Amino acid sequence: MSKSVPSSITKTAPRHARKLAKHDKVLRVIVIGLGVQSQKDHIPAILRRKDLEIVALVDNNDRVLSECNEVIGTKSFQKVRDAVRDTRPDLAIVSVPHDQYFEILEILASNRIATLKEKPFAVTYAEASEIISLYKIHDTYLQVCVQRRFSRLYETTKKLLESIGNVHSVSVEYSLNLNAHDMASGWRANRLVSGGGAALDMGYHSIDLLTYVFGAPDKVYAQLSYNSLGGDYSIDDTMKAMMTYADGKINANVTVTKISNRKSESIRIYGSEGSVLVDGRTVCLYDKDSNEVESHSFNSKQHEVDEQLDQFIDACMQDKGLDTKDQNFIDQLSNMRTIDAIYKSHASGKVMNLR
Ligand SMILES: NC(=O)c1ccc[n+]([C@@H]2O[C@H](COP(=O)([O-])OP(=O)(O)OC[C@H]3O[C@@H](n4cnc5c(N)ncnc54)[C@H](O)[C@@H]3O)[C@@H](O)[C@H]2O)c1
Structure with missing residues (x-):
């Protein structure tokens, strides 16, 4: 479990920083899993952009959830299904322990929410194939985080x-x-x-x-x-x-x-x-x-995280499927x-x- 240090979010993404935007449309994003990787890379990268709005934060640890939300100030949820039903996001960024992904991806794919998921793609090749089927059936975009x-x-x-x-x-x-x-x-x-x-x-x-x-x-x-x-x-x-x-x-x-x-x-x-x-x-x-x-x-390393998110947003804007x-x-x-x-x-x- 991460030690929650939401100040890391504010340090790397000051509220008044010049924001990046390639698109006029503002996409609604939910962030699922608010541990080290989301706090260090994903949330700061989202806050650096004008074309993304965080509409929900999701974490099953209440303490982490409320500490992050003190900085972000949006809706918070312990369950992905509730967040999706309540906020109807366009995109999701998911960084959770490896055994938690599949169930979350099932919900996201079946609601056609484009997904940027942290590495690894899956725990096995067989699970990766099942994830592909999910996103293929629902014609939904999926990208794996490999920022290097x-x-x-x-x-x-x-x-x-x-x-x-x-x-x-x-x-x-x-x-x-x-x-x-x-x-x-x-x-x-x-x-x-x-x-x-x-x-x-x-x-x-x-x-x-x-x-x-x-x-x-x-x-x-x-x-x-x-x-x-x-x-x-x-x-x-x-x-x-x-x-x-x-x-x-x-x-x-x-x-x-x-x-x-x-x-x-x-x-x-x-x-x-x-x-x-x-x-x-x-x-x-x-x-x-x-x-x-x-x-x-x-x-x-900021450049690589920004470029990775940029590619994801471009694909989402084009409404690409898998x-x-x-x-x-x-x-x-x-x-x-x-x-x-x-x-x-x-x-x-x-x-x-x-x-
Ligand atoms: N790309 C990279 O360089 C890099 C670096 C570190 C970690 N990662 C990846 O990021 C992912 C997360 O790693 P981390 O180090 O941030 O872990 P972490 O333990 O710091 O954070 C995981 C968070 O997910 C939450 N969580 C657990 N189950 C959940 C569920 N069902 N729904 C919602 N939230 C849930 C936990 O409460 C925790 O806050 C892993 O896939 C890991 O491999 C990638």
């Missing part, structure tokens, strides 16, 4: 890859420094609620970036560590995976861990003519003699297939062939 795709950092990374010839090797490391007490607290600790830890919850972003740049993997071999710290948690705290992309021409190793001694995020990509290294918020291009050619730092041919959407489904393969590979000790 909208960042200048990864846009630049993708561009720099054009300078390094044929990519042959990729190495990804993503770590948090949580202790046994941290690992045991909140809904993420319980595998039945979160659906998975290092691979599903934390690894989703790393896997999505690989899909974004290289497409779907051909093969996956993975090993997971469960409960390494011996605390009261049942999720995988560390994931190590080896994958191949581009018909085996690119090999990638991915380490995602919640229990390192430091927080870090790095990607190294090696090609026949040079390499590209992303370390934190900086990306560098090296030539084949390892001389640095260029380096770019992007410190603000487009299963959209590459971004295909990629999200591919992420779920990859994550399923990671858990299956660990359980069976086998290489999973995704072709």
Whole structure:
């Protein structure tokens, strides 16, 4: 459960800030789940726009609900169904524990409310397929939050890859420094609620970036560590995976861990003519003699959250339904297939062939 700090909302979205708007129409949005992610990213991004009005806040924790509403000042509800019936929103932004999504999405889809849902797409590939059916039947738009795709950092990374010839090797490391007490607290600790830890919850972003740049993997071999710290948690705290992309021409190793001694995020990509290294918020291009050619730092994450919301609003304004041919959407489904393969590979000790 999040510690409610609604001052974070006011800090990042001052009431008198210049607001963004591409459209004259004002869309009615409900925000479902008012924890860390909504307070840090979604609500401030909504408040930065003129073309959105928050018509309802929904959270099943009364304290969080009333603290947020002191800042926003709108209708509040503990149940999504009541909020939808009472306020008839155009859009919904949903950030809840992973086992809570399906029931909420059923209500939103059946009321034709365009939905921006937090990652992961689902807890399994099978659940993702059911979610697609829901939105398809009701011809309603659905977008999954993967804001790194909208960042200048990864846009630049993708561009720099054009300078390094044929990519042959990729190495990804993503770590948090949580202790046994941290690992045991909140809904993420319980595998039945979160659906998975290092691979599903934390690894989703790393896997999505690989899909974004290289497409779907051909093969996956993975090993997971469960409960390494011996605390009261049942999720995988560390994931190590080896994958191949581009018909085996690119090999990638991915380490995602919640229990390192430091927080870090790095990607190294090696090609026949040079390499590209992303370390934190900086990306560098090296030539084949390892001389640095260029380096770019992007410190603000606000841009990526705004761009993600902008794409969602554009789709809603065009009254788009679910487009299963959209590459971004295909990629999200591919992420779920990859994550399923990671858990299956660990359980069976086998290489999973995704072709
Ligand atoms: N894109 C990112 O970088 C990023 C970062 C962190 C979390 N997330 C995702 O955001 C989602 C939420 O994570 P969080 O860290 O904000 O969690 P959190 O625990 O801080 O917040 C979840 C909120 O949902 C509420 N809630 C639970 N069940 C509900 C229900 N049925 N109806 C309404 N409200 C309900 C809880 O009371 C809580 O306030 C997850 O899907 C997570 O994977 C994404």
